[in-house]
Amino acid sequence: MLDKINIVDVIKIAMDAGEKILDIYETEFEVESKEDQSPLTLADKQSHETIVKGLLSRFDGIPILSEEGKHISYEDRRKWEYFWLVDPLDGTKEFIKRNGEFTVNIALIHNGAPVLGVIYAPILDIVYFGKEGIGSFKINNAMKSNLTSEAEILKVAIKLPAMKNEQISAVASRSHMSKETEDYINKVRSKFGEVSIKSAGSSLKLCLVAEGKADVYPRFAPTMEWDTAAGQAIVEQAGGTVVHTETRDRLNYNKENLLNPWFIVRREGFIE
Known part of the structure; x- marks a missing residue:
């Protein structure tokens, strides 16, 4: 299954969701409260819809568990071998503060373990991604990058870890x-x-x-x-x-x- 998933497709979905978030970022958006009193905005909802639509169109058959669509019973999901685990807007409080430190998170889980992950920070325009078998990478100025094939993206991405601190x-x-x-x-x-x-x-x-x-x-x-x-x-x-x-x-x-x-x-x- 994993070898059939092109990481570029997942990155593009995350970036599409990031664009939806940015469309709302500078507007006077309303803030609702979820059942647990954590904040919810239109950006959360539109990012969720964009990701679900993108994943279903490219990877039909793999179920999706998202923070904004999490009401799936354990009896249903416990049988999943593979599934997407999504946070459409991680850091809603940061989004509301407009400090830029929020992300779109998409992971592929296999038998309880994350085997692929994409994190896109829209304001920073940085993509982090990791996939079992190829390693982890970072892409700066993601919107300007030529995201074509997995092979091409690995040529321009920065392999992680990229540095080591002198002090802990x-x-x-x-x-x-x-x-x-x-x-x-x-x-x-x-x-x-x-x-x-x-x-x-x-x-x-x-x-x-x-x-x-x-x-x-x-x-x-x-x-x-x-x-x-x-x-x-x-x-x-x-x-x-x-x-x-x-x-x-x-x-x-x-x-x-x-x-x-x-x-x-x-x-x-x-x-x-």
Whole structure:
């Protein structure tokens, strides 16, 4: 199945959704509240519709689980071998703040594991992607890139990880660091010395680790499966890991409860 999926098609779908988001970004859009009181905008809805339409037209037969269309019973989805896991607008709060740190996330899950991931940041015009068997990559100025074949895109994309820090770097909130995150970073400090702190919105936090700009991202706060699947594919194909904070098992997907456990994202070779 995976070898029949052209990553370029998935990237184009993510970018099409990003264009829909940008059409709304500078308007006076309304903000609704979901059942869990998290924000929802027209951009979330239009991005969802664009992605679902694009995936169904190119990959008919692969089911889709999206944050904006998540009401599918576990009895139905537990039988899925492959499915798309989508967050049409990851970082709606960042979108509302207009700080640019929001993304479109599309992942392909196979038997509970993410084997392909695409993350597009519309304001930054950056694409991150990873696919089992080819690795992980970054494309700057994506709208200007010649996205034709998978072979051609791999010639111009930057292979990840693309750099390594001289000083250990962790992804965390500078202003709202939880006690658990602070304790974890202090543990890293005790082993490596000074630790610099980087901050980013949405799934860009996982991309920082995949890229090599950060060594570790501890997450001691709630996330859902669609928040992390694409990023996990990109991190893992760059040689990193995304693991449960206690068991150190790999994060898996399509659970009955779609809430993720607390987890730690680590670049290749990083052991705290």
